[in-house]
Amino acid sequence: MGTPSRSTPPTASRRGDLVARGLVVVLVLGYVLGLALRQRDGFHVGVDGWLGTLSLLAPACLCWLAAYRTGFGRRHVLLAALAVSAFAGGNSYYVFALAGDAALPFPSPSDVGYLLFYPVILAALFIGARERLGGVSRSMVLDSMLGALGAASLLAVLLAPVLGAATGGGDLLVSVIAVAYPLLDLTLVAAIVCVVALQGSRFSAGWGLLVAGLLIFATADVVYALRVSAEAYTIGTPLDAGWAIGLALVSLWVSTEVQVASVPTPQTPRTGELAVPALATVGGLGVLVVGTQVALSPLAVALAAGTLVAAAARSQLAFRQLVRMADLRRLAATDDLTGLPNRRALYAEAPALLAAPGSSGRALLLLDLDKFKDVNDSLGHHVGDRLLVQVGHRLSGQLRPGDLLARLGGDEFAVLLEDVGGDEALAVGGALREAIALPFPLEGISVRTDVSIGISLFPGHGRDLTTLMRLADIAMYKAKVAREGCRLHVGDDGSDGDARLRTVAELRTALSAGELVLHYQPKVDLRTDAVTGVEALVRWHHPTRGLLYPDTFLGIAEAYGLMSALTQVVLGQALDQAARWQAAGRSLTVAVNLSASSLMDADLPTEVAALLAERRLPAAALQLEITEEFLMANRERARAILARLRAGGVKIAVDDFGTGYSSLAYLRDLPVDELKLDRSFVVAMAGDTRAEALVASTVSLAHSLGLRMVAEGVEDGDVLAELARQGCDEAQGYYLARPAPAAEVDVWLDDRAAAPRLVTSFATGGLTPDPPMRADQVPALDRPPRGGGQPRRPAIPSQQRQVRPPGR
Numbered sequence: 001m002g003t004p005s006r007s008t009p010p011t012a013s014r015r016g017d018l019v020a021r022g023l024v025v026v027l028v029l030g031y032v033l034g035l036a037l038r039q040r041d042g043f044h045v046g047v048d049g050w051l052g053t054l055s056l057l058a059p060a061c062l063c064w065l066a067a068y069r070t071g072f073g074r075r076h077v078l079l080a081a082l083a084v085s086a087f088a089g090g091n092s093y094y095v096f097a098l099a100g101d102a103a104l105p106f107p108s109p110s111d112v113g114y115l116l117f118y119p120v121i122l123a124a125l126f127i128g129a130r131e132r133l134g135g136v137s138r139s140m141v142l143d144s145m146l147g148a149l150g151a152a153s154l155l156a157v158l159l160a161p162v163l164g165a166a167t168g169g170g171d172l173l174v175s176v177i178a179v180a181y182p183l184l185d186l187t188l189v190a191a192i193v194c195v196v197a198l199q200g201s202r203f204s205a206g207w208g209l210l211v212a213g214l215l216i217f218a219t220a221d222v223v224y225a226l227r228v229s230a231e232a233y234t235i236g237t238p239l240d241a242g243w244a245i246g247l248a249l250v251s252l253w254v255s256t257e258v259q260v261a262s263v264p265t266p267q268t269p270r271t272g273e274l275a276v277p278a279l280a281t282v283g284g285l286g287v288l289v290v291g292t293q294v295a296l297s298p299l300a301v302a303l304a305a306g307t308l309v310a311a312a313a314r315s316q317l318a319f320r321q322l323v324r325m326a327d328l329r330r331l332a333a334t335d336d337l338t339g340l341p342n343r344r345a346l347y348a349e350a351p352a353l354l355a356a357p358g359s360s361g362r363a364l365l366l367l368d369l370d371k372f373k374d375v376n377d378s379l380g381h382h383v384g385d386r387l388l389v390q391v392g393h394r395l396s397g398q399l400r401p402g403d404l405l406a407r408l409g410g411d412e413f414a415v416l417l418e419d420v421g422g423d424e425a426l427a428v429g430g431a432l433r434e435a436i437a438l439p440f441p442l443e444g445i446s447v448r449t450d451v452s453i454g455i456s457l458f459p460g461h462g463r464d465l466t467t468l469m470r471l472a473d474i475a476m477y478k479a480k481v482a483r484e485g486c487r488l489h490v491g492d493d494g495s496d497g498d499a500r501l502r503t504v505a506e507l508r509t510a511l512s513a514g515e516l517v518l519h520y521q522p523k524v525d526l527r528t529d530a531v532t533g534v535e536a537l538v539r540w541h542h543p544t545r546g547l548l549y550p551d552t553f554l555g556i557a558e559a560y561g562l563m564s565a566l567t568q569v570v571l572g573q574a575l576d577q578a579a580r581w582q583a584a585g586r587s588l589t590v591a592v593n594l595s596a597s598s599l600m601d602a603d604l605p606t607e608v609a610a611l612l613a614e615r616r617l618p619a620a621a622l623q624l625e626i627t628e629e630f631l632m633a634n635r636e637r638a639r640a641i642l643a644r645l646r647a648g649g650v651k652i653a654v655d656d657f658g659t660g661y662s663s664l665a666y667l668r669d670l671p672v673d674e675l676k677l678d679r680s681f682v683v684a685m686a687g688d689t690r691a692e693a694l695v696a697s698t699v700s701l702a703h704s705l706g707l708r709m710v711a712e713g714v715e716d717g718d719v720l721a722e723l724a725r726q727g728c729d730e731a732q733g734y735y736l737a738r739p740a741p742a743a744e745v746d747v748w749l750d751d752r753a754a755a756p757r758l759v760t761s762f763a764t765g766g767l768t769p770d771p772p773m774r775a776d777q778v779p780a781l782d783r784p785p786r787g788g789g790q791p792r793r794p795a796i797p798s799q800q801r802q803v804r805p806p807g808r
Helices: 010-037 047-067 073-101 109-133 138-158 159-166 172-202 205-229 238-257 273-293 296-334 343-354 374-380 381-397 422-437 463-484 493-513 550-559 563-583 604-614 628-633 635-647 679-683 689-704 717-725 742-755
Strands: 362-369 404-409 412-418 440-441 445-448 451-458 486-487 517-525 530-542 546-548 588-592 622-627 651-657 675-678 710-712
Touching: 010 047, 010 238, 047 073, 073 109, 073 238, 109 172, 109 205, 109 343, 138 273, 138 296, 159 689, 172 205, 205 238, 238 451, 273 296, 343 404, 343 463, 362 422, 374 381, 381 404, 381 412, 381 422, 381 440, 404 628, 412 422, 412 679, 422 486, 451 463, 463 486, 463 550, 493 550, 517 563, 517 742, 530 550, 530 563, 530 675, 530 742, 550 563, 550 604, 563 588, 563 604, 563 622, 588 651, 604 635, 622 635, 628 717, 635 651, 675 679, 679 689, 679 717, 689 710
Parallel strands: 451 486, 530 588, 588 622, 622 651, 651 675, 675 710
Antiparallel strands: 362 412, 362 451, 404 412, 440 445, 517 530, 530 546
């Protein structure tokens, strides 16, 4: 919109603007004072001639200076300069004719300049407004039309005598020009009101000068017309200064437009913007009411009727907008999937509910569905959405009318209970869990899910929703980890929650800072005494807390969605080490434990193939260990993903075999290569004939299915000998070798190659052994990547080593 202004030094430019504006103000003030101080009416050469003419020519010059400053590229500035110059030119002709005592006919050449002012300034007005506004809404257009019609109807009543006198003449040209003046004044006032209504909150001080100037100009015109029609006008009165003041203000507006960029300004809705249409409606209605008592011109009645029609249209639009705003507000506070209140609604309504008088107490329950991601990944997101809808219906059916249920997002819900204490809240939580535990019919199958619930109490635990949400979230996390189902917040939960959040932040850093390291535990073939592979076990080399074992952080990684990134780090490091061993001539298979959430990723086979290809490793160099829990919960998905992995040459092992509770049919249906017998069976073999028989039958079962059997947790020479006697294929455990960094494994392998013997170990000597652990001390969170249920070492082993005798 427009061209850049001409290049002028900023300081000189501002100084020139100030001088020009000051000159305009001085001339106009001088003219006003001259009119006020003169002793008699009638034409005065000094005041009405020179001062009057200069007070109109100076604003024209200021407008042209502004147009020059913009390179004549901004149309509304150029049009304003033309309009002011036209009026000043017509007035100059009029003044000099009077000074020469010439009798001016009507119409005269001066009327050309006067009449030209109106259409040109109207064009400048609307072009400038359009440039400033950019775009306008339908409501703004109706507001401007309504304001314009209302103002025009009132002015039509006021100008009725002028219109009557103008139409009473016999000469058509005289009548047309005489009528043109009041009609143009009416149009000018209507346009001013229209622009004010359009700009609304974007109305600036500069545009205030324009509106004030045009209103003063129009007022002078109307008063002049009324006095002329009453034959009461005389030259030289203060009324004559109205045109000069009005045009001076217009020129000041034009000069401010030079500094204003032609970029539409944003609008902030304000209640005051309704004043223009409201006043216009009252004005139009008033004109029609007056018209019932006195005779009004048809123009005034028509304009008033048009005002009411526009007001009716504006009211209908306003009603539709209010309905739409109410719908939007309702939608903004409603979860679009379940139809329940959402997080925004909970935070909006909860403060009033908590502050309600007469309440004996409230409880906030935070609910999180267990393993909801598995449903989405195995059955599809559309099934997951339907599950959430049914969960919402069941939860609603368990609550009272005064309770508030909201879906926070994902698989999280919140319930604000009315008039309950801790025991009642726990009872409600239990009822909600029982309702959710019932199967959900989805896609022709029954889907089961559980929910973990954390509870905080008002006012005992907190007096605001933010505090209650934080404490309930901590309690919910503890309930999920401990598998309690429902937990009421207790005093020491908060510190644990802070530590947990700190651990999450540190773990995020560890994933990118290389703080995760791998230890490797060898697996020995019981027939050949050869080391066939190693199991990669993740550790966290924490900068301040030392070496951390998986039970410290794997549960947090799973809960906070970090398991995928952690798995990528572990796979990358494990395969890097496998490549180094391959280059050194050691053909070792590296086993990596994967969590159920990692194996739910349909892209896993592709990603694994890419990792192997990058390192130029054969697929047989990698073995993935999975748990029975994953196999039983997602058999069809497991079949598809494992089949793709195995087709690519990756070996599959079932970890913790024997701890599941479902049918063994998956061993027939799913592509697996190896079973790893859980350490609980192996440890129990020492002196227990029934345990030995159970292990023997399991080994026989594996061999009958064409699978290899690996025994985990071997900590005794007699147990190792019995496993070998029963035909177990491989073993790993502390008796053979504990997990150690790759460098120590290399040393152990070299020593073993130099003095090969069955059950060689580096479990004593300078290598600090892990302390023996009771069964109830084995961490429950040793999940992928993990140590096959082996006890955890408290420190990194030293670089010393000692070969241990066979022990049998």
